[in-house]
Amino acid sequence: MLSETDFIANSISSDIYQGIFTWSAPSNIALVKYWGKKQDQIPANPSISFTLNNCKTITKLGFSKRHFDKLSENNSTFSFDLLFEGKPKEEFKPKIQKFFERIEKYCPYLKNYHFTIDTQNTFPHSSGIASSASGMAALAMNIMSLEKELNPEMSADFFYKKASFLARLGSGSACRSIKGAVVAWGEHQEIKESSNLFGVAFSPELHSVFHNYQDTILLVDKGEKQVSSTVGHDLMHNHPFAEQRFLQAPQNLSKLKLVLENGNLDEFIKIVESEALTLHAMMMTSMPYFILMKPNTLEILNKIWKYRNETKIPVCFTLDAGANVHVLYPEQYKNETLQFIKDELVGYCQNGQYICDEIGFGSQLILEN
Ligand code: PMV
Secondary structure: OOOHHHHOOOOOOOOOOEEEEEEEEEEEEEEEOOOOEEHHHEEOOOEEEEEEEEEEEEEEEEEEEOOOOOOOOOOOOOEEEEEEOOEEOHHHHHHHHHHHHHHOOOOOOHHHEEEEEEEEEOOOOOOOOOOHHHHHHHHHHHHHHHHHHHOOOOOHHHHHHHHHHHHHHHOHHHHHHOEOOEEEEOOOOOOOOOOOOOEEEOOOOOOHHHOOOEEEEEOOOOOOOOOOHHHHHHOOOOOOOHHHHHHHHHHHHHHHHHHHHHOOHHHHHHHHHHHHHHHHHHHHOOOOOOOOOOHHHHHHHHHHHHHHHHHOOOOEEEEOOOOOEEEEEOHHHHHHHHHHHHHHHHHHOHHHOEEEEEEOOEOEEEEOO
């Protein structure tokens, strides 16, 4: 089993002066939720997610070797420019600075380079869809491409594992956006090679019903969240129900693992909807307590339950740490479900906006050095 020290790059065998890589990485939606963490982004419980296909971040990383010949320059700082959609974005820099600080131990070559990070999302800006998972995953992929140039012997398996390890240090759930359609993160007895340090693709046979599962994201509220997920995770310390929750999540993961293999959608729906509501129940029972759902979120959940009851179409919801609703359903019901969404749910979305997505496969290399 790999440990933290295995990810320290200490065998640099090659040199590279400059170059550019571009990677895309998708967002993901958790089915069993990660909520609560220990030091260094170690999850309090294992989680599992569907990788999305259309909601992505595309990040171009330009790098050039620094020359420390001027007195004013020194190699004790990171050197980078940050562009969002081609324009400088100072507000995003502290997050990247913090990410570099966290991963420096594992990527000691970072200070040898000046970086230009140019990033954009395929989903609308401030849509309430968190870009931290896709953003950190795309940046981690680019950094690993640089590391691979420095250490060409690296295996493909290690490349992806370390990318997920680095992404996790940026934003926990980002480690599930690297590789695979269904990704588990966090140690779990029944999931082969599962680790708290990185995500692993769900390797047992995934039932065909999930192969092109649909996720239509209803944008209920596009505003800034009042409580960040960092604060939310922290509130799981000394939470009155945390202990129980950290026992429940691995049990739900065991049940969901079976469902992902046997395609039992009634069970799928029960686990996934219960997980979504439990996540929000944890928020509502924190001290201080908070609610991220909006009245329209609840309207949508009730409509979905009514529609499912009436039609027996296996459509269900999950929620992220926000008011938006992810509507999940098998591809064979795409036409009727989209019609239902247009007829009955769009009115609850801010400016009638929603995004059609489906299960995807992970990050992609767009431009090689
Ligand atoms: O990765 P973070 O620290 O932003 O936490 C994400 C937590 C949830 O999205 C609510 C659940 C999950 O497992 O993705």
